[in-house]
Every structure is written in C-alpha cells, then in structure tokens.
Amino acid sequence: xxxxxxxxxxxxxxxxxxxxxxxxxxxxxxxxxxxxxxxxxxxxxxxxxxxxxxxxxxxxxxxxxxxxxxxxxxxxxxxxxxxxxxxxxxxxxxxxxxxxxxxxxxxxxxxxxxxxxxxxxxxxxxxxxxxxxxxxxxxxxxxxxxxxxxxxxxxxxxxxxxxxxxxx
Amino acid sequence: xxxxxxxxxxxxxxxxxxxxxxxxxxxxxxxxxxxxxxxxxxxxxxxxxxxxxxxxxxxxxxxxxxxxxxxxxxxxxxxxxxxxxxxxxxxxxxxxxxxxxxxxxxxxxxxxxxxxxxxxxxxxxxxxxxxxxxxxxxxxxxxxxxxxxxxxxxxxxxxxxxxxxxxxxxxxxxxxxxxxxxxxxxxxxxxxxxxxxxxxxxxxxxxxxxxxxxxxxxxxxxxxxxxxxxxxxxxxxxxxxxxxxxxxxxxxxxxxxxxxxxxxxxxxxxxxxxxxxxxxxxxxxxxxxxxxxxxxxxxxxxxxxxxxxxxxxxxxxxxxxxxxxxxxxxxxxxxxxxxxxxxxxxxxxxxxxxxxxxxxxxxxxxxxxxxxxxxxxxxxxxxxxxxxxxxxxxxxxxxxxxxxxxxxxxxxxxxxxxxxxxxxxxxxxxxxxxxxxxxxxxxxxxxxxxxxxxxxxxxxxxxxxxxxxxxxxxxxxxxxxxxxxxxxxxxxxxxxxxxxxxxxxxxxxxxxxxxxxxxxxxxxxxxxxxxxxxxxxxxxxxxxxxxxxxxxxxxxxxxxxxxxxxxxxxxxxxxxxxxxxxxxxxxxxxxxxxxxxxxxxxxxxxxxxxxxxxxxxxxxxxxxxxxxxxxxxxxxxxxxxxxxxxxxxxxxxxxxxxxxxxxxxxxxxxxxxxxxxxxxxxxxxxxxxxxxxxxxxxxxxxxxxxxxxxxxxxxxxx
Ligand code: SF4
Ligand code: FES
Ligand code: FES
Numbered sequence: 001x002x003x004x005x006x007x008x009x010x011x012x013x014x015x016x017x018x019x020x021x022x023x024x025x026x027x028x029x030x031x032x033x034x035x036x037x038x039x040x041x042x043x044x045x046x047x048x049x050x051x052x053x054x055x056x057x058x059x060x061x062x063x064x065x066x067x068x069x070x071x072x073x074x075x076x077x078x079x080x081x082x083x084x085x086x087x088x089x090x091x092x093x094x095x096x097x098x099x100x101x102x103x104x105x106x107x108x109x110x111x112x113x114x115x116x117x118x119x120x121x122x123x124x125x126x127x128x129x130x131x132x133x134x135x136x137x138x139x140x141x142x143x144x145x146x147x148x149x150x151x152x153x154x155x156x157x158x159x160x161x162x163x164x165x166x167x168x
Numbered sequence: 169x170x171x172x173x174x175x176x177x178x179x180x181x182x183x184x185x186x187x188x189x190x191x192x193x194x195x196x197x198x199x200x201x202x203x204x205x206x207x208x209x210x211x212x213x214x215x216x217x218x219x220x221x222x223x224x225x226x227x228x229x230x231x232x233x234x235x236x237x238x239x240x241x242x243x244x245x246x247x248x249x250x251x252x253x254x255x256x257x258x259x260x261x262x263x264x265x266x267x268x269x270x271x272x273x274x275x276x277x278x279x280x281x282x283x284x285x286x287x288x289x290x291x292x293x294x295x296x297x298x299x300x301x302x303x304x305x306x307x308x309x310x311x312x313x314x315x316x317x318x319x320x321x322x323x324x325x326x327x328x329x330x331x332x333x334x335x336x337x338x339x340x341x342x343x344x345x346x347x348x349x350x351x352x353x354x355x356x357x358x359x360x361x362x363x364x365x366x367x368x369x370x371x372x373x374x375x376x377x378x379x380x381x382x383x384x385x386x387x388x389x390x391x392x393x394x395x396x397x398x399x400x401x402x403x404x405x406x407x408x409x410x411x412x413x414x415x416x417x418x419x420x421x422x423x424x425x426x427x428x429x430x431x432x433x434x435x436x437x438x439x440x441x442x443x444x445x446x447x448x449x450x451x452x453x454x455x456x457x458x459x460x461x462x463x464x465x466x467x468x469x470x471x472x473x474x475x476x477x478x479x480x481x482x483x484x485x486x487x488x489x490x491x492x493x494x495x496x497x498x499x500x501x502x503x504x505x506x507x508x509x510x511x512x513x514x515x516x517x518x519x520x521x522x523x524x525x526x527x528x529x530x531x532x533x534x535x536x537x538x539x540x541x542x543x544x545x546x547x548x549x550x551x552x553x554x555x556x557x558x559x560x561x562x563x564x565x566x567x568x569x570x571x572x573x574x575x576x577x578x579x580x581x582x583x584x585x586x587x588x589x590x591x592x593x594x595x596x597x598x599x600x601x602x603x604x605x606x607x608x609x610x611x612x613x614x615x616x617x618x619x620x621x622x623x624x625x626x627x628x629x630x631x632x633x634x635x636x637x638x639x640x641x642x643x644x645x646x647x648x649x650x651x652x653x654x655x656x657x658x659x660x661x662x663x664x665x666x667x668x669x670x671x672x673x674x675x676x677x678x679x680x681x682x683x684x685x686x687x688x689x690x691x692x693x694x695x696x697x698x699x700x701x702x703x704x705x706x707x708x709x710x711x712x713x714x715x716x717x718x719x720x721x722x723x724x725x726x727x728x729x730x731x732x733x734x735x736x737x738x739x740x741x742x743x744x745x746x747x748x749x750x751x752x753x754x755x756x757x758x759x760x761x762x763x764x765x766x767x768x769x770x771x772x773x774x775x776x777x778x779x780x781x782x783x784x785x786x787x788x789x790x791x792x793x794x795x796x797x798x799x800x801x802x803x804x805x806x807x808x809x810x811x812x813x814x815x816x817x818x819x820x821x822x823x824x825x826x827x828x829x830x831x832x833x834x835x836x837x838x839x840x841x842x843x844x845x846x847x848x849x850x851x852x853x854x855x856x857x858x859x860x861x862x863x864x865x866x867x868x869x870x871x872x873x874x875x876x877x878x879x880x881x882x883x884x885x886x
Contacts, residue, residue, distance in 0.1 A: 053352055068338035071351035076342045 009057035016042040020062055032063045036073045039063065040080055049089060049128065050081035078131070086121035086128035088167045091146050094132040097139035106143055107132060109157050113164070127167060174240035179247060191233040191244055192220055202246050203255055203284045205262075205369045206321040207234035210426055212330055217262070217321050219284065221254035222246045230254040252288075259288040265300045265344075266370070267316050274312075275371030277384035281319065302347050308355025309872035310362055310430055312379050318348050318372040324364040331427065332358040333565055333585030348372070357874050359558040359857060362433040366416060366426070377437055377869040378414045382406075387413055390785040393772050394424075394432035395491055395765035396864055397557040398532070398672045400774035401428045405436075405766065410787030412436050412766050422538060423778070429558035430873075431857065431864055436766065438866035439789065445748040445761040446790025456753060461791065465798070468758040469805035471740040472507070475713030479739075481508030483712030487703055488514045488685050489719040490674030491861055492795065493770025494779075495819050497676070498683040498826075499799035499811060500717055501691060506808035510687045510700025511711065514680040516725040517642070517673050517853055520844035521702045523651035526658070526836045527686075529693035530678045532775040533639065533669035540669075541566040544633030545573045545589075547626060547666070549657055550599060551641015552582060555857040555875075556671050560775065573633070575626045577602040578643070589629055590622045597847035600649050603656035610663045630664035639669045646726055648850035651842030658838040668835075672775055674861065675765075679773035682827050691826040703727075710737035717744040717795060718762065720862050722751055726853050744795050747862055761792035764863055768794035769816045771823075781820065 012020075019042040023035040039059040044051050051074055060067040074080045081089075092110065094103045107118065110129060114122050121128040138144045141153025145160070152163055173184045176191075178200055185194045190213065195202045205217040215235035222233045225243035230250055245251055263285065270276040302315040320339070325348065328335040336356045340347050350356075356364075364373050387406040392415075394401040401424035406414045415436050417428040448464030449456050459467075475483055486504040488497050497514060504512035515521075533540050540546070541563040553561040561584065568574045568586040575589045576582060579596035594602040602623075609627035630636050638661050644653050654668075661668040672678055684691035687700030706714070707727035714735060721731035735741055735755035743752055744762040752759055762768075767788045771781040784794065796819065803811040813819040857875045858864050865871070 066335040068335050068351060071340060072338040075340045075351065 008054070009061050010052070010054040012039075012043065012055075012058045012062055013046045016046055016059075017062065020059075024063070033065055033069060035063060036065070036070055037077070040070070040074055044080060048087050048125075050083065050085045052084075056082075081128075084121075085130075086125050088126060089128045089130045089146075089148055090164070091130040091133045093134070093136050093138070093142070093144050093146075095135035095139075097135070097142040098144060101142040103143040106145065106155060106157065106160055109160060110164070113161070127164065174238065176238050176240070176242040176244060178244045185238040187238070189238050191222060191224075191231075191236050191238055191242075194238060195233060195244070195246060200246055202233045203288060204234060205280060205284075205319060206323060208323055208326075208367060210331070211323060211326045211367075214322050214326065217319065218258045219255060219262070221251060221258060223248045223250040223254075256288050256290070259285060260290060260294070262319050263289060263293065264295050265316075266319065267299060269314075269317070270371075273314070273317065273371035274374045274379060275317075275368075279371060280369035281317075300344060305349045306353055306355070307350070307361075307373075308357065308874075309869045310376055310434060311356060311365060312374045312376040313372060314374070315347060315349065315372055317370045318368075319370055320346060320348065321369060322348070323367040323369070324348065324373060327364055327367055328358075331363070331562065332360055334358060336361075337364075355874065359429055359431070359554055359875070360427055360562065362430045363417070363427050375414060375433075377434060382408050382413045390783070391418060392766070392782040392785050393675075393780045394428065395675045395772070396431050396435060396860055397429070397560070397675065398677065398775040399424060399537070399557050399559040400675060400772045400778065400780050401432050401559055402780070403428065403432060405785035407785055412439060412786040422536065423774070423776075424559050427559060427562065431558065431860070431870065434870050435864045435867045437868050437870070438863035439746075439764050439766050439786065441747065441866035443747040443749065443866060444789045445745055445759055445792070448761060448791070449748070449759040451753075451757045461793070464758055464760060465801055465805055468742040468760065469802060471757055472713050472715065472742065472806065475740045476507060479712035482511065484509050484511060484715070485701065485706040485711045485713070486512040486715045486717075487516065487706060487719070488512075488680065488717045489724065489861070490514045490516065490672070490677045490680055491765075492674075492676060492680070492718045493765075493768065494676060494679035494683060494773060494823060495770050495796040495816060496717060496799060497680040497685040498691060498819070498823050499796055499803060500715070501684040501686075502811055503715065503799060503803050503806065503808060504700075505684075505690070506803065506811075507806065510696050510698055511706060512685055512700060513687055513703035513706065514677065514685040515673070516703050516707075516719060517646040517855075518650065518702070519646055519648050519704060519726045519850055519852070520650040520652075520842075521704065522842035522844050523654060524686075524688055524702070525695070526651075526654065527681065527689075528670075529689070530682045530773065530777050531670045531672050532678050532773075532777050533637070534667045535637065535669070536776045536778075537563055539635070540564075540637060542570065543567050543572050543635050543637050545575070545629045545636040545666075547575050547577065547630060547636075547638045547660075548582075549577045549603065549638065549640050549653060550644030550647055551576075551578065551639065551671055552580075552643060552855065553641060553671065554582075554584065556642045556855055557775070558857075560671065573629045575629055577606060577626070590625050592622045592626060596643075596647070596852060599644070599647060599847075600652045600656060603653060603660060607656060607660050607663065610660065627664070630660070630666055636664060636666040637669055638664075638666045639671060641671045642673060642855050643852065645670065645673065646853050646855075648845035648847045648852065651844045655838050655841055658836060662835065662838060670775075673855075675774075676772040678775065678777060679771065679779075682773060683823055691823070692828060707731035707734050710734045712738065713740040713742075714738055715742050715744075717799075718746075718862075720747075720749060720751065721755075723859065723865065724861065728853065744798055745862075746789075746792060747866070760798050761790055762795040762798055763788050763792045767792060768796065770794075770796065771820055 020039045023038040027034040043055045056070045057067045060070040144153040204220040206214045215232045220233040221230035223245040304313045387408045390405045392403045392405045402418040402420040404418045419426045447458040450467045488500045565586045573589040576591040592602045605623045609623040742758045743756045744760045746764045766786040769783045858870045
C-alpha cells in the first residue's frame, strides 16, 4: 500500500514491537486488528503521551492493516491523543459528587495557575489539562483528579499546587 | 430445521424462506417494503441505523429486519403500531442532526432519507437545539462530500473493506463527534470508488463532476452499455434535453452486479470535450475546410476509388477501434472485402500475429462471469487487471474471497488487494519462461526437485481445482511473443484441464472478430484464402489509402508514433472520428464526425460472448452521425450492394444470420511453437486506466485523478 501522500511511517520503538508481539498471538489468526489498542497504548507511552500519524501508520504497517483502522481506534478512545500535548496529563472530575465538593474551583484554579484552558497544554510542554471527567468512580474521595494514571483524592487547592509543582 | 425451506408469516401472509436468511431478504423477495439505510444486499450487515425495525410476535422489543434471521413459524409485522412507532422514532433521531438542506442538495429527489422522511418523519421537529456541523472532506476529483448530511450508515466504509478491498474511509471519533472520513486528507483512488456515490443513502457523497448540474427529476433515464472495457457493464444514462448529464449503474447480477468502474461512470465528460469534430472536413492541399455531409462523403468515396484504381485493392487498409460496435465492424469489413481487399483489422494493440490462426472466433473468457467468479483456481498471465477491466478484477477478487485461489505469471507484482496464492515474476522479455517452468512443474509430482516453490504451487493449484481457468491479459495480448505465450498457456490448460481465456481490448474485440474485422477471417469465422495485412503491418508500411474508424493511432495502436508517420505517407486517408486532433489534420484528407457510443445505437459482445445492444441516448454533438450510418452511405457511394440497411435492427438481424450461433470450436492442438518478435527489441504498449481510449482521455475529472496518464506507446518494428 504505497501512497506518495503518506509520510514514511516511523520505526516502532523496540518496546512497542515487543508489546505487539506479545498481544498478537492472544487473538485468533488473522484477527491481529484486536491488538491495535495495545500497540497504540505502548506507542503513545513511548512518545511522551501522544500519537503522531507516523506512529499510527507504523502500528498499522506492523499489524498489516489499513491505516484508517488504526485511526478509527485512536480517535475513538479518549485515552489516546492524536495531536501533540504536554507530557503529563491532568484531568479533573466535575461530575456530581466532585462538583458538590468544589471541583469547579479546582478547575478554575488550575487554569489560572497554568495560564491555559481545559484541553490545552502549557507552552513548556510540561502539563496537558486534558478534560473535565464525568465521574472516575472515586466519589468517596471527591473532589478528585487524575494525573497521568494516578488518582489524587480529597483535594484542596494547596494539594493541587503541590501535585502540579511535582511534575517534571 | 429439516430441509431447505421454512415458513414465516409476514403481515399475516405465509411466505417461504431459507434458513439463515434475514427477515429483510424475505420481505424484499415478497415485495413488502421495510425501510432501511445501512442494509445493502451486496454488503455485510451492520445493523446500525435501526430504520428497519419490525415487530416479531412474542418478542417484546422491535427487531432489526436486516439482522434478524428467520425461524420457522415466525410472525413478522412490518406495519403494526409497534413497528411503525419504532420506525418513526428512528427517523426522528436520524433527523436531529441532519441539515434538511434538500433544496440545495444534489441527492434531492433521489434520496433515501428524503423518501423515508416523507413516509416516517414528523412534519414539525421537537428539537430546537443547534445541529452539529461536520467539515467536508476532500476525497479527490470524483466524489464530492457534504459530511453534515451523513447518517453514519457505514455503507461507504463497508464498500471499501468488502468490495474495493482497501479501506480508505473509516468512522473517526465517537459519539456526537463521529465523522466518516479518511482522518488524514487523502483522495480515494480505487478504480471502483464512485460506487460509494450510489451507496450513500443521503447527499453526503455525491458525484463531483455532476455537482449542481441538474435535478434528478429533470432527466430521463435510458439504458445503455459501457464502452471502455470487455465487461460491458450495464448502465443508465441520465439525459436532460438530449445531453448526457451523468451515468449510473444498471443492476445486472450476471454482469456488473450493482457496481460500475469509475471509468464507465465518469467517461461521459469526454463526450462533450472541446475537441469534438462538429462538421465534416476535407483537405484541399494544406488547407482544411468545413463542408456538408454529401460533399465530404463523395470526396471520401472518390478518393478511395481513385487510390484503388491506381494501386489496386491491396492498396487500401481499413482499421477499426476494438471499441466500435458490432454493426460498425461488420460494415467496415464488408466495405474492405467488397472493394476487394482483406486489409481489415481491429487488433490495434497487437504486436505478434504469428499464431493468429489460433485466435478464437469470439475471444473471451470461455465462460460466464459468474462461472469465472466461482472458479476454484485462476491463473492470470500478463495482466494488469485492475486497469484493464476493473469489474473483471472485482470478479477475480470474488474468486479469492470465495475460497478459490489466484496466481500470476507476470513481469511485475500486481497489487490486487486480495490474497494471492503465488506470483511468478519474470522480466517482460522472458515472460514465456515463466510458463515453460510452470508447464514443467505440472509434469512433475509435488515432491520432485527442480521446480521451485512458486511454479510448483501454481501447477498444483491448477491441477487440483475442478473448475480452473488460465486467462491471458492485455499485457500478454500485446506482448511481442504473444503466440508463444498463448501456445504455452494452451498446453498448460490442456495439461491441467483448465479453460483458456482472454481479457480483450476495448469494449468489443469479441464482436469485431466474430464479424470478420480481421485480415484472415470472414464474418462468421471462415478462414480467408489469401492474406490481408494485419494492423501492425498496415500501420508500419504505408498503403495508398486508409479508412480509419474511432481511434487515435498515436495512442491506441502498438505502432504508436510510427503509425503517424506511416499514415502521413499515404495518398488518401478518410477518418471517422468524434474528435479533431492536430495529428488527424496532418495525416487525414477527409474527416467525418462520428458520434460516440452515447450518440449511436449498436451492439457490444462482451468477454463472456454476451450480445448487448443499446440505443443512442444523447443528441449528436454538432453534425456528427452514427458511424454505422456513415459507413452504410459510404458503401453505397462506393457502389457496394447489399448493405442498404434502413435501421440498426435490420443490420443486426443480418449480422446474426451471418455469424449464426458461434460454433463451439475445437481446442487447437498446440503442437507447433510460433516464433514471435524479438522480445528484447520490442516495446510492449501499456494500457493505462484512464488512457485507454479517446473518450476517456478527454474526461476531465478522470484525468485529474492520480491514475491519469496517457498510454505510453512506443515504437515497434514489425
Ligand atoms: S457518507 Fe453516506 S454512505 Fe457513508 S456513512 Fe455517511 S451516509 Fe452512509
Ligand atoms: S463524581 Fe467525581 S469521581 Fe465520581
Ligand atoms: S437497515 Fe437494518 S439496522 Fe439499518
């Protein structure tokens, strides 16, 4: 499937290839499409938290799939970023329990402190204020936010500052 | 479930069904209409639009008719209160985000959403919220997009996966932000891509060249036949006030199913090219003058007669395009023979005529397209099939996806977008060696050493299948060692019990051969005693006079530019042509404007041997006339008798009498090996997708695609 309009796909980092090699045999022969998520997750992780078209094409090539099938998956799941974003992903829950416990103040505080709106990244590429979450099932610890893959609960504004300052 | 039928009840009426059928297949067969968007009988079932909900007794919720298999005794209600409420609710949801811009939508008047909204929609919407807007995608010069109208039925996506064999469109995003697109901007280049225009039930995907040109109700729908390859896809021409506005497929399950190639769909633009020759023209020294028909025809007849008087009948050459109609080929051949020469040919792209006596009387697959598609194994020899005959390539795909095996002997890897068993690649000049090795491999047992994997697996493929075919493509047909290739393929077919077939040039090579547009055969296939010149000889060695019909020698013949030089040296050249070119001005003496396939009636014989007649659909451009009428009048002026046909039906009846029902031919014995041209020294003319004939070369939108490009014809010495 050569296509002059397409940039050369990147070479997948070794770790991503290992992940794919581990996942492909988990599915019946010819159903390697099911390994797309695993491949994308590893590729995103190795690329500071976002996917590029070249990386997605490389996953498609590795799995011998048309690239669009990989784009479909990457754009469907909110865990995948298909545009460049900051290294650390921060999202604050604003669903009922968290809202009642002051989540909106937390969002406003973070936006003001970082000088960005939700959905944007800081210009130094350090923090990506991803989105307002709709309940991450940690209501008992409301208000809460998720930083990269970790939950932080019972937040105060001071906690938030400390957490953000601790991000490299 | 006991045997092969079971009974279900639809709206109170008992109907028989087969196990495994979906409810919608039964209702369709019974002519009970169930509304639908995502269901299409040639695509897999997605069941994502929910428009087809029906009530099934003892099931509490309505079920999608397209995805619910029938069961014996099932009682289906398609118009019950529950079913209709469900259908109306679905319609309401579908319209939430639909722009309802029918007045400016090309689909208006032929839109499934519009039709069903009439039947199931409310007259007032309960939604006051803003509608979503989706950015349009640029899919290239053929398909226009208005993605806000899309209802996410995914027919276009499934078409790519299942029919085209390459998924270019996908469902990007999710929920309210779902869009159909390519994600990264790219044009859709597949040769069948235009079919998504017909598949799209709304106005999201439409024809770009046709955009805003006409409303569907202003046009008359007339049946016709595609004129650019040997499949002869069935078409509808949509005509407004005599002008062909667009072309869509006419379903015929035996030929093109519901698909047509982009070439057949968009070639009509070439009919209205600025290059059209509008009036007859005659040359006077170096000056060209427009003139009336009778002067032009008399000048042509006089010129031809004078040339024959001086040089004898052997000084005349008659050449016809392989895409000319059966009637035109017949009359051209009758004129040549009536004037005393066998110098008549339509095999313009051929270079090796060494074993022409083995040409079948009616070349083709030797089986129906359906039989071809259900072969156990097919070996393609020298064929870029997706470019030669896109619908035939789709049929070959059906072989592979239906459990059969496909292999190649060719000079390049061909990407057919389906799994191929093996490709034996040999340099073009030594293509015959590939077949020789394969033939050797058939003689050895599986385990024998010597034959390599590729050839022995191809041999095994042909030997084990019960219905197998070996097909020589257009690359093979114009190969300098075509005779040798054919002989080897013939031996291979005999050794493996396969059918030997051909992809043929143009729309009507089979018809041309049948009515004797050949130097060595008369109409009906009888051999000719003497020996006329073949196309390559006529185009490389100047004759005194020529009668040419329907092609541009520089592009459409193996001789290429040499043909131009040859013709320029002739004393008198009459050309029947829809187009005026500079080249014609330099070699022609009389130019007669002949209508394209859209402006004339006629018959094409396709690669299965199927005769398909059509009528003219569009008004003639300028003063052009159907070529068969021009030839008939010319024959009269030349004093030839017995060709005074008043209408095309009479002419066709006469042809049927001569050709009879094509006799079943004995397979040649393939004993002697013909010697062709020197393959190292001869350049094989290539067929390109959108360079295949004069009309297609002038179709603007096709020429704007990535597949554009004229045929690189280079010099061949005969
Ligand atoms: S573009 Fe048309 S065919 Fe494709 S999903 Fe949308 S409505 Fe269906
Ligand atoms: S509402 Fe915030 S975690 Fe449930
Ligand atoms: S036609 Fe049945 S769900 Fe779309």
